[in-house]
Amino acid sequence: MKNAALLSSLLLLALAPAAQAQAAAKTVPVKLQLKWFPQAQFAGFFVAQAKGFYKAEGLDVQLLPIGDQSPIQTVATGAADFGTTWITDLLTARQQGIPVVHIAQLFQKSGYTLVSLKTSGIKAPADFKGKRVGVWPSGNEYPAVALMKKYGLTTSLDSTVSNPSVQAVTYPFDPSIVFPGKVDLVSAMTYNELDQIVGLGYPLDKLQVFQTSDYGINLLEDLMFSTERTLNATNFKGSGLSGREVAARLVRATIKGWNYAVRNQREAVGIVLVNCGNTCKGSGTRSSAQAHQTWQMAEVAKLYNAGPTLQGRAGYLDPATYKANVTLLKSLGILKSDPPAAAVDYRVWQAATGKK
Structure with a gap:
């Protein structure tokens, strides 16, 4: 009986890897x-x-x-x-x-923000008027557009507007391409591009950060x-x-x-x-x-x-x-x-x- 039990145990051990593989499959x-x-x-x-x-x-x-x-x-x-x-x-x-x-x-x-240098004098969304704003393409611009519309601003993204109050500059997600030389404000997620801007040599205490959710735009x-x-x-x-x-x-x-x-x-x-x-x-x-x-x-x-x-x-x-x-x-x-x-x-x- 002991030999039979031992044989049974050995057989179970031999089958274990196959059973595990079958379970994984x-x-x-x-x-x-x-x-x-x-x-x-x-x-x-x-x-x-x-x-x-x-x-x-x-x-x-x-x-x-x-x-x-x-x-x-x-x-x-x-x-x-x-x-x-x-x-x-x-x-x-x-x-x-x-x-x-x-x-x-x-x-x-929402982690969507628009970021400017404090030296730009932009202190509120109403101050975006006449400014250049860097936005992302393919629908990623909607939070920025919504924020500006809330403050009565139009953008160059709207082809029906002949004299927009804000010039939108589309850029491919890397803020160093446009900020701060080509735009006054730039789109940035709190968890990504904002830190990249800090890394470009603009510490947080030198930045004005407009988080859209703070203004009721929580897409x-x-x-x-x-x-x-x-x-x-x-x-x-x-x-x-x-x-x-x-x-x-x-x-x-x-x-x-x-x-x-x-x-x-x-x-x-x-x-x-x-x-x-x-x-x-x-x-x-x-x-x-x-x-x-x-x-x-x-x-x-x-x-x-x-x-x-x-x-x-x-x-x-x-x-x-x-x-x-x-x-x-x-x-x-x-x-x-x-x-x-x-x-x-x-x-x-x-x-x-x-x-x-």
Whole structure:
């Protein structure tokens, strides 16, 4: 009997690697399209991947960088299953008939700013009149346009205006190209370009920073989305899981990753740096990737730890904030009508969190 028991134990040990491989093979492959290059803006995703939170949900998640292109097309064509983007991208795509669906809101506060030198004498948005403002293309200019419209200013971006009060200068995301020589104010995210401007030799105490959310322009940024096709799939990639169930698992693990990253920022930065390329470095005197990503992690934590997150509802799209965003985009003429109800699917967040 002892020999039989020993043989049985040896057989189980021999089969263990095969069983583990079979279990690993059962993880569901998921492609998630990030809105930019790898950096701390996406720390929660990289942490969820590195700490095994996705694997614990049975997912094998591949994080795809995209640079300055919109992730909408990648997800809409099926080259990626899920993606991150800003609310303006999502809603304008939906208006164009692309069936993308909001499933989780990670950043609850906008990090969009306009930055000038204090020596310029620009102390309030009303002072933008007659100035040159550096903005990003492809829909990323909407917060700046909204802020200026609130103060009765028109821009050269509007072809129907013959004598605009503000000259918009489109530039490709690197503030050193235009600031301060070619523009009086420049677009900058709190977590990225603002630190790059500091690195160019302009310390914070020499800068005037206009954060659009302080002026009631809180167009939401980093969110998670998918398509109706993916969410309605009854057997996602042959996994036996529905697309909505896979989405809930993805959102649950991502929120866990973000919560961990915010609580353990130094460790999160270390995880991000493993995935970083040249874009992880700052500019000029802030050329250290670690210094820039440490700044970035601290700033994105502020955008995540706001609104519903502080109420224990991380990832939740507050209906009042969403309605305000839609109203603002309609007032700018960017949206012609209210988005369909299907543009947001709260069922995914509810399934992910167990909350209503």
